[in-house]
Amino acid sequence: MIQANQYHQQLKNISQVLLNSGMGKLPAMTKTNGQPVKLDEQPDLMVHFLRRCSYGFSTAELTFAQSIGLDAYLEYQLAPEEMNTDALENLLNQVFSSLQMSYAEIIARSRTDNDFNPAFELIAATLIRAAYNPSQLFEIMVEFWSNHFNVNIFDGPIQVFKGVDDRDNVRPNALGNFRDLLHANAKSPAMLYYLDGFSNTADGPNENYARELMELHTLGVNGGYSEDDVKEVARCFTGWTLSEQADELFVFYAPNHDTGSKTVLGQFIPAGGGIEDGEAVLDILASHPSTAAFIAKKLCQRFISDTPPQAVIDAVAATFVQTDGDIKAILRTLFTHAEFATSAGQKFKRPIEYVLSIFRSLSPLSTGRSFEFIYRQVRNLGQTPFSYPAPTGYSDESSSWLNTNALLDRWNLGFAIGFGDLGLGRNVDDDNTAGSGPLAADFLSIPVLTMLGSARTAAAITDRMVEQVLHHSINQNDRDALIKLAADGEPVTVPLSLDQAMASARAVLAVLLASRYFQQR
Template sequence: MTALLPGCGGGGDNNGEGAPSPGAPAPTIPSPDAAYLQLRRTSYGVTQTEMTAARTDPDGYLETQLHPEQLNDGIVEDAIAQRFPNALRSPEQLRGGFPANQQQVVADLISATLLRRFYSPRQLFEAVVEMWGDHFNVHIRNGIGPILHPAYDFETLRPHALASFRSLLGATARSPAMLFYLDNFLNLRTAPNENYARELMELHTLGVDGGFNETDVKEVARCFTGWTLDFRSGAFRFVPSLHDDGEKRVLGQTIAAGGGQGDGETVLDLLAAHPATARHIARRICQRFLADAPVASDIDTVAAAFSGSGGDIRTTLRAAFGRPAFRAAPDTKTTRPVEYLGQLARTLRPGSALPNDNAIRLFYGVLDILGQVPFFWAPPDGYPDEGEHWRSTSGLLNRWRIALGLSSLDDAGALDLEGAIGTATTIAEAVDQTAARLVVRPLADTDRQRMLDYLAGEVGSDADAAQAPTTLRALAPLIIALLASAPYLHLR
C-alpha cells in the first residue's frame, strides 16, 4: 500500500524523501466549498451533519458557535465528571495526593480535553480555548504544575476565552499555574525576577517587535513583585511586604509610588490597550483561522476590530471570520496533529456513545507519536501554528504510520472502520461513500482512480465489479488508510 501513498493528491511538493508534503497545496486537489472551509477552520473535524447546518445558514452557525452556552454539552461534561474527576478539582483538593497523584491528574486533564475537542458540540469554543492555551502556554509537567493546571483550564482559560482580552490577560496574570511556571512567585522586591515580565510583553501582549526595551522589562517586573501564590491552598495572593512600592515608568508612562497590587493591574491595562497588542493578537487570530502568513489587510482589519471593541474577543473573531480568506482561500493551513486525529475521530465515530477510557488512551498515544499532546509544549510560546513545523519528514511518516495502524483504534472502539463504507456493493461505491464520510470534500479524479486501481489489484478483480460484503468490509481499513494518507486530511 505504501507505494500508492506518494501518488495520492499528486502535484504536491516533495520533501526530499520522494513523498509529498501533506501541507503543500496540490493543483489537482479540487477546492472544497465555503461551508467545508469554514468548518475545517473552526472545528476539530467536519461531519456531514455540520456541513448541512453551515450550508443552510453559515453566519447563523458561526454566531451560535460564538455563544457556546446555547449548545448543550451535558453528555461530555457528565462523562468528564464521572470518568476524569481530577480535571475538575482545585489545587487545594489535589495537593494532598501530590506527587503520587500527578500521573493520574495529567491523564485525567488530557482525557477531558480530548473528549471536549473531539465530541463537544462547542467546536469553535474548544478551538479558541486551545488557541489561548498556546498563546498563554503553561507546561503541565513542571514542578507542582500538575495540580495547578486543571484550575488553569477551568478557572482561567475557559471562563474568559470569549470575553474581553483584558479579563483573560488578568486571569492569566493571577493564575497560580502561570505564576509558578514563569517564576513570578519568586519575584521579590529584594530580588526581582524578570521571566514573567518579559513573556508578558514579548508573547502575551506587545509582541517581540512591540516597542518595549530592557528597561521596560525591569520596570514591569518591579510592578509585579509580591504577586505570588499560597502553596497551601494553591490560590493567588498578593504580599505587600514583597512588593516594590516605588515609582515606576513603563512604556513612557509613570506609575506613581504606593500603588501596591494596582501597579500590576495598571501595567495590564496599559498593555491590553496598546496598538501593538491589537496587532499581535490580530495576527495570532488570523494565523489560527486564515493562513500561516496572513496578509497585512486582514491583520489591519482584525486589529481595528480589537481596538474598537476594547479587546472584545467575540467581536475580534467576527472580524476575522468576515475576511474573504476565511471561506475562499482553501488549503493555506496544515492541520496540526490534534486536528488530523479529530477528523478521524469525529467522522468515524462508532454510533453516538463516547469512546471508552482505553480508546482515549490510544488517542493520547497517537498524539504523543505525532508530537502534540495537550499541555506538553515546554517553552512559553505554545505549540506552533505554522505548517512548516508540522510538515517535517518524520511528521509526515508518522502520520502515514498512524493511518496504517488505524485498526488498533477500531479494535478499541474509538473508530468504526467497516461502517464507513455504508451500503456500498462495489469498490467504487466503497471509496466514494468512505470519502464522503471521512474527507467530506471532493477527491481529485486522478486520486480516486489510482485508489480504485490499487484496490482492484488487492482483490484481483475489476474495481467496478460487485464485491461480496465481507470483502468490502475487509477493504475498509485499507480505503481509510489511503484517504488518511493523502493530502486531504492534512490541509485546511
C-alpha cells in the same frame, strides 16, 4: 480479516498510490496574496469553516450546519453557554475528581495519595472535551489561549495548579474579553510559578514574567518595548506571590513591593502604589495597538494561513481595538473576511487536530478504549496537551510539524485505521518499535460497512469514501488512482462482492487518511 500476503500487497499498493499521485507528499501550502485559491479540490465554504473551526466533523454535523447556514452556525458556535453539555461534564467530574476541587483540596490530596494525578486528569478531560463537546470552536479557542499563555504542566507544582487555572481562568474567558483573560492569567498560580513571578521582590527583581508578558502574551517581540520597559514592568509586579493560606493561592505581599515611581511604555505610574501598579501595566498592555496587531496575527495564523495577508490582520486588529478585545467580535471579523473564505489548503493539521479529526470524522463504534486511542496517538505524534517545555507553546506553523518521520507516523496510523489489524503505530509505553502493541481495531471500530453503503464498483466505492471522509471532491488524477486501487486488478465497472468491496473501501480509507487532503485543514 485480510490474510498476511494480501495485507502486505495492499500496503504496497497504497504506498504506490500515495507516492505516485503526490497525495502523500509534504502538503504544499497554497498562498492567496489576496487572490482566490484555485484548486480542483477546493471545498465549499461550510466544509472549509468546519475544517478550521472544529477537531473534525461527521456527515451529520455538516448536514446540520448546512441546514441553518454559515452565519447562524457561526453564532451557534460562539454561544457555547447555550449548548447542553451537562452529561459530558457530569461524567468527567465523576471520573476525574480534581476537576471540581479547590487548590487546597488538590494540594492536600496530592500529598497523601500517590495514585492521584491531577495533571493526567486535566489532559484526559481536555482531549475528551475536544472529542465530544459540540461547542467545537470554544474548545479550539480554549486550546489557543492555553497555548498562548503556555505553562508546562509537568514542571513541579504546576501539575497541581493547572487544572484550577484551566477551569477558573482560561475556559470562562476563552470567548470573552482579552483584558479579563490577561488579568486572570497574571494572577494564576501556574503562571506565577512557571515564569518565577512568585519570587519577584523589590530586593531581588525577577524579569522573567515581565519579558514574556510583553514578548509572548501581548505586544510581540517587535511590539515597541525596550529593556528599560522590561525592568520597569518587573518592578510593577514585585510582591505578586503565592501562599497556601490564600484560597486562590495568589496574594499581594506589600513588604516585597517596589513602591517607587515607574514609567512603562511612556506612561507614568506614581510612587506609593501597590497591587494596582501591576494591574495598571496589564491595562496598558491590553489597550496597546501592538497587542491588537500581535493577537490578530496569531489568530489569523491559526485560522487562515502561516503567512496571513496583512489586510485581514489589520481588519481583525481594528476590531480588537474598537471592541476593547471582545474575542467573539474579533472572531466574527476573521471568519467573515474574504481572506478566510479563500484560504482552503493553507493550514496543516497539527497532531491533536489530525488524531481527533480521525475520531470525529469517522464516527467509530464504541470499543470502550477510544480515549486510549486518542491519548496514545497524540502522545506518539508529539503534542500532548499542556506539555510543551517552553513558554512559546506548540507552534501553529506547518514547518514545525512537516518532516519525513512525522508523515511516516501518520501514514502508519492511516493504514492502521483503514485495515484495523495493524499494531497501532509505535508502542509508546514499551519498546517503541513499530508493529508492537494492541491492534487498531481494539481501540477504534470503524463502521466501514456503513460508510460503504450500497457502493460496489471501484468508482462508486472511491466516491463514497471520499464523500464520507473529506466531504469534498479531489482532483481527477487522484480519483483515478484511487479507483484503480479499489478495483484491485478487476475491471472498474464490475461490481465487487461484499468482501471485495469492504477490502477496497478499507484500502481507499487508508489512503485518504494518509493523504495531503486529510492532513490539510
